[in-house]
Amino acid sequence: MTPRTWRIGLTGGIGCGKSTVADMLAARGAAVIDADAISRSLTAPGGRAMAAIAQTFGPQMVDAQGAMDRQAMRNMVFQNPQAKQQLEAIIHPLVSQITAEQVQAAAQSGHRVLVFDVPLLVESGERWRKQVDRVIVVDCDADTQRKRVMARSGLAAEEIDRIMALQASRSQRLACADTVILNQGLSLAELETQVAQLATDFGL
Numbered sequence: 552m553t554p555r556t557w558r559i560g561l562t563g564g565i566g567c568g569k570s571t572v573a574d575m576l577a578a579r580g581a582a583v584i585d586a587d588a589i590s591r592s593l594t595a596p597g598g599r600a601m602a603a604i605a606q607t608f609g610p611q612m613v614d615a616q617g618a619m620d621r622q623a624m625r626n627m628v629f630q631n632p633q634a635k636q637q638l639e640a641i642i643h644p645l646v647s648q649i650t651a652e653q654v655q656a657a658a659q660s661g662h663r664v665l666v667f668d669v670p671l672l673v674e675s676g677e678r679w680r681k682q683v684d685r686v687i688v689v690d691c692d693a694d695t696q697r698k699r700v701m702a703r704s705g706l707a708a709e710e711i712d713r714i715m716a717l718q719a720s721r722s723q724r725l726a727c728a729d730t731v732i733l734n735q736g737l738s739l740a741e742l743e744t745q746v747a748q749l750a751t752d753f754g755l
Contacts, residue, residue, distance in 0.1 A: 557664045557753045560679055560743050562727075563689035564718050565711070566696035566703070568734040568742065573668045575746040579755040581664040582657035589649045593642055594619035596663070599649075603641045608634070643678075664753045673719040673727045675706035687749070688728035690721065691735040 563569035577583045592602035596617035607614050608627065614620045628635045637686075650667070657665055672679045672686065680686065691699075693715065700711045725731060732745050 554663050554754060556658070556662075557685070559664065559666045559753065560672050560683035560686040561666050561668050561689070562670060562686065563663050563725065563734075564696055564721065564724065565670075565714055566699035567689045567691050568699075568732075569668065569670070569689045571739075571742065572687075572732060572734070572746055573666060575743055576664070576666050576755070579747070579750045580662070581666045581750075581753075581755060582653075582660070582662035583666045583668055584650055584653045584657070586646060586650065586667060586669040589646050589653075590642060592649075592745045593645050594621075598611060599645050600641050604638070607637055607641065665755055671718070673724050685729045686727055687730045687732060688724045689732045690725060690728075691733070693721065695735050 556653065559576075561573055561576075563567060563572075573585070592598055597619070601613065601617065601619065601754045604619055608624070612620050612623055612627070624638065625635075628638065654665060667683060669675070669678065669679050696715065697708055697711050700706055701708065730749060732742070733751070735741055737745070
């Protein structure tokens with residue numbers, strides 16, 4: 552009998568350690584499909600979304616390197632909510648297309664566990680939830696998030712709070728979780744132990 556293929560949604564707020572958990576699962580043989588990296592690739596120089604972005608929003612949204620001018624787009628979206636919908640209408644179908652390509656490549660390589668690393672999984676409602684078998688939330692409290700992000704990126708606490716306010720709340724994420732990894736006060740080895748125990752559920 553062919554072993555089943557697991558489709559796992561992995562999410563967590565900024566600074567919770569989601570990427571670390573994704574790397575640990577990848578090291579155990581999971582194929583990690585990074586929705587954020589896919590989205591960024593679309594608006595990089597030569598990205599699949601750039602022609603449509605230039606056509607829809609004008610050449611002023613393209614920087615000298617041929618990438619989307621993120622600051623200019625942020626300003627436009629802030630002033631015009633319709634612009635956000637227009638941008639999503641370009642980006643989301645392409646993310647879905649590339650995700651499908653990566654899933655097919657992973658399956659052809661024999662991967663039986665697909666981990667979809669999606670920062671905004673909860674915020675996207677049913678769009679991601681219906682595509683996965685299980686949702687894993689990497690969790691910690693807000694103070695821990697702030698300290699980690701400040702140490703990692705040097706952002707001011709106010710900027711981090713602004714980013715966190717745009718994400719789903721901790722309670723909203725936990726309400727969507729099938730499994731929670733509490734990544735607080737743990738060493739990397741202790742986190743690895745939690746991930747290893749979880750990985751056995753999926754045959755990793």
